[in-house]
Amino acid sequence: xxxxxxxxxxxxxxxxxxxxxxxxxxxxxxxxxxxxxxxxxxxxxxxxxxxxxxxxxxxxxxxxxxxxxxxxxxxxxxxxxxxxxxxxxxxxxxxxxxxxxxxxxxxxxxxxxxxxxxxxxxxxxxxxxxxxxxxxxxxxxxxxxxxxxxxxxx
Numbered sequence: 756x757x758x759x760x761x762x763x764x765x766x767x768x769x770x771x772x773x774x775x776x777x778x779x780x781x782x783x784x785x786x787x788x789x790x791x792x793x794x795x796x797x798x799x800x801x802x803x804x805x806x807x808x809x810x811x812x813x814x815x816x817x818x819x820x821x822x823x824x825x826x827x828x829x830x831x832x833x834x835x836x837x838x839x840x841x842x843x844x845x846x847x848x849x850x851x852x853x854x855x856x857x858x859x860x861x862x863x864x865x866x867x868x869x870x871x872x873x874x875x876x877x878x879x880x881x882x883x884x885x886x887x888x889x890x891x892x893x894x895x896x897x898x899x900x901x902x903x904x905x906x907x908x909x
Contacts, residue, residue: 781824781877782886788852790828790873792860802843810857816843817853825879828853830863830871837862840882 798810804822808814815826820841829836837859846854853875857866865871879885 784877787874789850789870790853791851791870792855804842806842812856813839813859814842814856815839815853816845817841823881825884827876827878829874833864835863
């Protein structure tokens with residue numbers, strides 16, 4: 756009975772993630788590249804969507820994603836991640852894929868470098884996060900979890 760309950764839970768988890776992604780084909784899309792962050796001189800300036808740039812906010816600039824797109828940005832070197840909202844256009848420097856607010860760069864831990872290689876996943880839109888972050892299925896099946904399930908099933 757425990758095995759059946761466990762399998763049923765996996766089917767529900769997997770189908771709920773797939774149904775959300777089916778509603779919006781952009782959800783779950785990933786990209787990698789170089790990220791930089793806004794300098795303090797831009798704090799208070801108007802962004803492309805009309806908001807004021809807030810160095811304390813969790814926002815970013817992207818060249819093409821719609822305003823309001825929510826991204827999970829990961830910095831693998833430090834194992835950190837942050838959720839940001841697209842509210843500006845850019846970066847306009849070759850080979851960069853995203854410009855982050857100062858606070859987002861601090862959360863990731865690369866302000867001393869200025870530029871960092873990041874991974875990003877589209878996790879929502881219109882300011883709302885719609886899917887779990889940091890690849891929940893992979894985390895769900897970590898070796899510690901598998902060992903715990905094996906002991907539980909015995």
